[in-house]
Amino acid sequence: MQIGLFYGSTTCYTEMAAEKIQQIIGEDTVTLFNIKDEPLSKAEQFDFIIFGISTWDFGELQEDWESHWDDIDSVNLSGKTIALFGMGDQQGYGQWFQDALGMLHDKIAPQSVTFLGYWPNTADYEFEASKALTEDKRHFVGLALDEDSQYDKSDERIATWIEQIMTEYSEQL
Ligand SMILES: Cc1cc2nc3c(=O)[nH]c(=O)nc-3n(C[C@H](O)[C@H](O)[C@H](O)COP(=O)(O)O)c2cc1C
Incomplete structure (x- = not known):
């Protein structure tokens, strides 16, 4: 199995999380792509893709994601398995x-x-509103990390989430 992990990161926090995910799953399995430098079309090479994104400026996209937002529509993701973290x-x-x-x-x-x-x-966080919640508000649509307010929880969250996605991936095979 090969996983492509594509991320955008302004002050490196998303990048550091991406590197941790790569270290835990394995450098032979996970290839990192900073979307500032690498085209999103490279995602087509992978069946299993992880996307990492931070939120900026009161509910806006991280700047590199914003610059490449329209590119997403021309990348063929049909049939891909995708996990997200924010x-x-x-x-x-x-x-x-x-x-x-x-x-x-x-x-x-x-x-x-x-x-x-x-x-x-979701009960492990305190916030007023989020567009990242599922309709029933019981899940985030991907792993939610917070290096500003809950930095001490990130390592455990990443480890738990990796176990979750690996289990879910093997179950769908
Ligand atoms: C000016 C500014 C605006 C931000 N706006 C949001 C926001 O609207 N929602 C949110 O969840 N986090 C917000 N953040 C927090 C960032 O997402 C957080 O600092 C994150 O770690 C940045 O990740 P990056 O360095 O990988 O881009 C904001 C941070 C700054 C400095």
Whole structure:
């Protein structure tokens, strides 16, 4: 199995999380792509893709995702297995917590993809609103990380989420 992990990161927090995910799953399995430098079309080479995105400026996309937003429509993601993770700050931006994660999910969802890694532990966060919640509000649409307000929880969250996506992936085979 080969996983392509594509991320955009302004102040490196999403990038550091991407590197941790790569270390835990294995460098032979996960290839990292910073979308600032690499075209999103490279995602077509992988059956299993992880996308990482941070939220900026009161519910807006991270700048590299914003620059390449229209490219997503021309990448053929049909049939792919996709897991998402987001970076945000629930204390500083609780009205827009992880909004970009939700926007990315909704952008990709119309293509026939299989999402893995919906994150169930919403009670472990304190925020007012988020576009990254599922309709029943019981999950985030991907792993929600917060290096500003809950940095001490990130390592465990990443490890737990990787176990989750690997289990879900093997179950769908
Ligand atoms: C000016 C500014 C605006 C931000 N806006 C949001 C926001 O609307 N929602 C949110 O969840 N986090 C917000 N954040 C927090 C960032 O997502 C967080 O700092 C993240 O770790 C940045 O990740 P990156 O360095 O990978 O881009 C904001 C941070 C800054 C500095």
